[in-house]
Amino acid sequence: MQTHWQQHKTQLRSYISKRVDDPAAVDDILQEVYIKAHTKLHQLKAQGSLTGWLYRIAYNVIMDHFRAHKPLDELPDDLAAVEADHGQNAHREMALCLRPLIEQLPESYRLPLQLAELEGLSQQRVADRLGLSLSGAKSRIQRGRAKLRERLTACCDVEIGAGGVIGFERKPGTERQCP
Template sequence: MLSEWQNHKAQLRSYVSKRIDDADAVDDILQDVYIKASSNLHQLKSKGSLKGWLYRIAYNTIMDFYRARQPLDALPEELAIEEEDVSTQAHKELAQCLRPLINELPEKYATPLRMAELEGISQQAIADELGLSLSGAKSRVQRSRVKFREQMMACCDFEIGQQGIIDYMPKKPECSKC
């Protein structure tokens, strides 16, 4: 490895120094590249790809260098709280609609869905309670979820973000009772 490293070291130094303006950091990065390459040499698939592999390690090490140097600015507290409040409020309002919407399903689907989602009962316990096999209970809960989703989508338009549902708007006047 050492002889191969000596063959590529000058080119790698040039590559790194074009991307880093601190001469001391260039040496540190080259040292990190050598350590990573020598300790992970077993991952190299063929000797012919060594140069490209070293450049990839150098690139990743440069990116790590910039990530470590970059200070992270904290979000203002009022911004984070405000967004959380909007999402939390939408969830609370929507939660008020769940039980009535579940109750509108046929009892065959409402009961297992209520047990699984609102009461947190295991599917084995649902199967025992309803006199179904475990696979039958799982199927019933799955079908209940599909029917419930169809019912919700027919009733409301949802705004979905990274945290899930962040807002909703009833489509029909009878749905606005939620």
């Protein structure tokens, strides 16, 4: 293998350097080609195909190099901040709108929903505080959510993306029935 390698080493270096600009990377890739060829020599079917086989290994190692060292463009610092801020503004605006909508719900749904969603109590604690069974509290919270969703969709256009609410806008002409 050593004698064949010495015969092809110069041509392989030239082949690699035409595709890779960094001289240190060219040497690393050439060394990797040698290691792969040496360890996989048993897979070579015919001695006459050695040259093509070495170039195929070189090509694959070059592709691996480019995959591993893919250049990444950095995003501008202000771009990420604008997107995050946009979502936060939508959440704040929506929160201001949700409280009055929740307050318009019948008391049997409003109280469990406020305790669970706004105060963060577990459903078991909501049941204990309101003197309900756990299934009764769960049912009222679910019904309260459904009624709130109905009111919200009647009053507002909500845009939802991968991160949750990303946009929020009051529907035109709903000022009187929606707080």
